[in-house]
Amino acid sequence: DAEITQSPRHKITETGRQVTLACHQTWNHNNMFWYRQDLGHGLRLIHYSYGVHDTNKGEVSDGYSVSRSNTEDLPLTLESAASSQTSVYFCARYPDRDRGHWEQFFGPGTRLTVL
Amino acid sequence: AQSVTQPDIHITVSEGASLELRCNYSYGATPYLFWYVQSPGQGLQLLLKYFSGDTLVQGIKGFEAEFKRSQSSFNLRKPSVHWSDAAEYFCAVGPLDTGRRALTFGSGTRLQVQP
Numbered sequence A: 001d002a003e004i005t006q007s008p009r010h011k012i013t014e015t016g017r018q019v020t021l022a023c024h025q026t027w028n029h030n031n032m033f034w035y036r037q038d039l040g041h042g043l044r045l046i047h048y049s050y051g052v053h054d055t056n057k058g059e060v061s062d063g064y065s066v067s068r069s070n071t072e073d074l075p076l077t078l079e080s081a082a083s084s085q086t087s088v089y090f091c092a093r094y095p096d097r098d099r100g101h102w103e104q105f106f107g108p109g110t111r112l113t114v115l
Numbered sequence B: 001a002q003s004v005t006q007p008d009i010h011i012t013v014s015e016g017a018s019l020e021l022r023c024n025y026s027y028g029a030t031p032y033l034f035w036y037v038q039s040p041g042q043g044l045q046l047l048l049k050y051f052s053g054d055t056l057v058q059g060i061k062g063f064e065a066e067f068k069r070s071q072s073s074f075n076l077r078k079p080s081v082h083w084s085d086a087a088e089y090f091c092a093v094g095p096l097d098t099g100r101r102a103l104t105f106g107s108g109t110r111l112q113v114q115p
Helices: none
Strands: A004-007 A010-013 A019-025 A031-038 A042-051 A054-057 A064-066 A076-078 A087-094 A110-114 B003-005 B010-014 B019-021 B024-026 B032-038 B045-050 B056-058 B064-068 B073-078 B087-094 B109-114
Touching: A004 A087, A010 A019, A019 A031, A019 A087, A019 A110, A042 A064, A042 B087, B003 B087, B010 B019, B019 B109, B024 B073, B032 B064, B032 B073, B045 B056, B045 B064, B045 B073, B073 B087
Parallel strands: A010 A110, B010 B109
Antiparallel strands: A004 A019, A019 A076, A031 A042, A031 A087, A042 A054, A064 A076, A087 A110, B003 B024, B019 B073, B032 B045, B032 B087, B056 B064, B064 B073, B087 B109
16 A cells, blocks of 8 residues: 555664654554564554554553654654664554454555664 | 464465465454565565454455454465465454554464475
């Protein structure tokens, strides 16, 4: 699905730097999610949001933050990047209407390397 | 807490052979179940989903899955594998219409297809 974009697609940064990964959707869906993908762990939930000004922590939220100032965007910030945060990051969206009838739609992912 | 187990980390099958990928879940209510596929370097593509009704669901690319409540399983099958099916496969469970609305993923099964 091309209507959820992530940028950058690849990022290399250094330990201790602040990094922000962008997620933008054009479907006006209230529910947005950030997951990280690591070998042997599948995808794990970092943060999620049900709407503007709403943010919630997932299972692996330490070292990450999100903000939701509008419906379209949910940027993910690594306050002080650590090597353990080297991963592939996926953003997802999900509609409010007819919630029991839809799957989550994923962006293309951002590959982040922390040196 | 909900969880998903994919007991097979890596499976190799010959082209034309049948395939079954196992998925077991732990969830306190009727789950919504999904299978996603990820080709190397790509994002996640939905293969099929189960919300309710017929326990045998058909998906894209000739895949099907069967929900067995008594066994807490949602195994993915394909009668004849093609070389292009080589990828990583993820099973996921979620309520989506209540509570957290996020997905819980298994750790994935990597499928190799031999010519």
